Amino acid sequence: MAAAGFEGFMTDVSKEQVLERLRTVRGPDMDGNIVDLGLVSDVFISDGKAYFSITVPAERARALDPMRAAAERVVKEIPGIKAAMVALTADKRSASGPAAARAPAPPPPGRGAPQGHAGHAHAHAAPGGAPQRAKSGIPGVGAIIAVASGKGGVGKSTTAVNLALALKANGLRVGVLDADIYGPSMPRLLKISGRPQQLEGRMIKPMENYGIKVMSMGFLVDEEVAMIWRGPMIQSALLQMLREVAWGDLDVLVVDMPPGTGDAQLTMAQQVPLAGAVIVSTPQDLALIDARKGLNMFSKVEVPVLGIVENMSYFIAPDTGNRYDIFGHGGARMEAERIGVPFLGEVPLTMDIRETSDAGTPVVVSNPDGAAAKVYREIATRVWQELETLKGKGERGAPAIVFE
Numbered sequence: 001m002a003a004a005g006f007e008g009f010m011t012d013v014s015k016e017q018v019l020e021r022l023r024t025v026r027g028p029d030m031d032g033n034i035v036d037l038g039l040v041s042d043v044f045i046s047d048g049k050a051y052f053s054i055t056v057p058a059e060r061a062r063a064l065d066p067m068r069a070a071a072e073r074v075v076k077e078i079p080g081i082k083a084a085m086v087a088l089t090a091d092k093r094s095a096s097g098p099a100a101a102r103a104p105a106p107p108p109p110g111r112g113a114p115q116g117h118a119g120h121a122h123a124h125a126a127p128g129g130a131p132q133r134a135k136s137g138i139p140g141v142g143a144i145i146a147v148a149s150g151k152g153g154v155g156k157s158t159t160a161v162n163l164a165l166a167l168k169a170n171g172l173r174v175g176v177l178d179a180d181i182y183g184p185s186m187p188r189l190l191k192i193s194g195r196p197q198q199l200e201g202r203m204i205k206p207m208e209n210y211g212i213k214v215m216s217m218g219f220l221v222d223e224e225v226a227m228i229w230r231g232p233m234i235q236s237a238l239l240q241m242l243r244e245v246a247w248g249d250l251d252v253l254v255v256d257m258p259p260g261t262g263d264a265q266l267t268m269a270q271q272v273p274l275a276g277a278v279i280v281s282t283p284q285d286l287a288l289i290d291a292r293k294g295l296n297m298f299s300k301v302e303v304p305v306l307g308i309v310e311n312m313s314y315f316i317a318p319d320t321g322n323r324y325d326i327f328g329h330g331g332a333r334m335e336a337e338r339i340g341v342p343f344l345g346e347v348p349l350t351m352d353i354r355e356t357s358d359a360g361t362p363v364v365v366s367n368p369d370g371a372a373a374k375v376y377r378e379i380a381t382r383v384w385q386e387l388e389t390l391k392g393k394g395e396r397g398a399p400a401i402v403f404e
Contacts, residue, residue, distance in 0.1 A: 048082035087236035165364035166380035178216030191360025276306035307342035
């Protein structure tokens, strides 16, 4: 993310102008330019920033990074372009031929257990046989946890923000990464507006409120801008928001995942040493079916599930105090018991949680002594206990995810 990339800027630069400039960048074998060789993805321009990817053979990605840097440099020279976000990708057939397209992606970093600082990276063999160090975790960040759901509409983001604030209330240093590129909600939930401040080099200062540090695509792109991004763009944006943000020393970074099991989740599992995942579901069968998809995905990529939260578990009528199981009750607890993962708690469906979330004053900070805040603090305590248990068991490496 370049120096002026976070300033609001309207541009009339066209995709054709960007492609024309990219024709000055030679391809990986110097036998043509990257555009005419068909290596450049669709170009997306928003707020003075250009986003695109370059397809290369996976085994040559590291060696071809200077080509990526050259593409970024020439695009940033275009008047009206403030920044360029360029990713190398090998997840579709490249112009280098079928064999290159089927090559496996480079192995990801090992998944570290929670520590005082970033987890240790595991070595893997380079194409020439010499071992290389994989990317480590985020400097200063002890543990990274994902809050995920199999579908939308189950209150995942509300759970994520209140979990983060509850961890903070329990005495931890906490940050939040809003990984929902298409529908970022943290700016509204945490009542934060404005643009992040640029620091030296490529680093930016995260936004902050209620004592937690926050980064979201919602700070970088206006709400009305339609995000029409392909997988490589999502991957690049997520990794930049992770690694080019000055998070400082954090005990835990909570990542609010988009719903489902798509590019964002795979990027986090492949590129980041996740300490674990929290799955959010409502009690009814349909939501649990989708939650199982999320559970299965994290299981396949060997990210431990820290537990399941049953959101909207029951409704307490504000006038009578009577309890109603609107969506059924106990389904998430039974699912957790069935598959052998911890059940973290039941969050009631209350007007208080909804209204405070909409107002940007989550219930954990607006009513810290209330019943709902107590539930979130108890869930946060159980999550941290699970992290500490995993830390005691040591590290395991995460597998590579191969796109064909």
